[in-house]
Amino acid sequence: MKAIVRPTAALQGEINALSSKNYTTRYMLVGALADGTSTIRFPAHSEDSDAMRRCIRDLGADLIEEGDTMTIRGFGRHPKPVRELNVGNAGAVLRFLMSVAAFCPEVTFVNAYPDSLGKRPHDDLIAALGQMNVSIDHNNGKLPITIRGGHPKGGRIQVSGNVSSQFLSSLLFMTPLLDEDSEIEVLHDLKSKVVVGQTLEVIRQAGIRLESSDDLMHYRIPGRQRYEAKEYVVQGDYPGSAAILAAAAVTRSDVRVLRLEEASKQGERAVIDVLRAMNVPLTHENGIVHVRGDGKLKAVEFDGDHFTDAVLAMVAAAVFAEGTSRFYNVENLRYKECDRITDYLNELRKAGADVEERQSEIIVHGKPEGVEGGVEIDAHFDHRVIMALTVVGLRSKRGLTIRDAHHVAKSYPQYFDHLRSIGAQVELADQ
Structure with missing residues (x-):
């Protein structure tokens, strides 16, 4: 599917933020492990x-949904033996379930997206599980991956945090269920510490006891614990809303986004601070972000590691800011559905943006007058790239056509509907 994005001068209206993908997947996992x-x-x-949903059902969870409510009867530490699991293009789901699969005799995670998730490395989690009496066959650290477990053991575990925090989160979910106590040491750096905070929040809500160091690099997890069956409420999603807020920021707008908690532990809540620093007129009260955009932005500098999944949307806004913006400490963007630095910036250049990259930085020389557009560009099968490029298309002079735009459904299926509901000129067409 192509998204044909036409220049749109003004946006107005109200949107309910979609529910958080990160919290939903974590709550489903602890429900399955209860x-x-x-x-x-x-x-x-x-x-x-x-x-x-699909994979925890395959592993033996009973899952029922009625309206806005899901119930899960979990399998605890005894998932059903299953030969294959297909996580689609969901990297976090793959990594979380690799540890859960260690309780099974043998499970193969298939390679359904060789051009996206199939290219992403998982060596650090493979190495950590190898320390726990788990045998793993893999394709140079990539899919397909076969886990041969059944009897994972706790103890002292080391895991690198250089590439992704998801490897650590995966171990934090499964180690409380082991017979032995565990101690996890994170080696090197730890990316996206804020997201680890979300994992710890959910695990503790589910009744699990553990100790973590202030820098989140060391953990002590007592074994022989059980996840408690609980009721959870999913908050609104900042990463997806970031693109809506960026679109409002670069246009004349009067847009309200609801269900965004001021005290949320989502790191992407930082987009409120980024947009304020850009001089975007906005308020954030009672869970409502209200943007009255005038399209006049100024350049900023921010550490992007704190709001990884919203960096691309903020870069899109910075394309139209006065001055040079810099988003640093973002190397982990290279290891997502695509290389979100090189691939994304290549598409921005096609649209007329003036951008540079370093290994762990994105530099944007803003063009307050706008960019030319008028080209067809590649989404690289990446939902965050699609959303961010749409923002640029709205402020371009001749619009943009984004190929493979249907991949926005990975995290935000209603994205284009929500944008059009506030006046964005977007047409969807077959490729």
């Missing part, structure tokens, strides 16, 4: 959360 029936209110519906 003994008993858990309830999740307002679960997200996206390709990623659907992948978690």
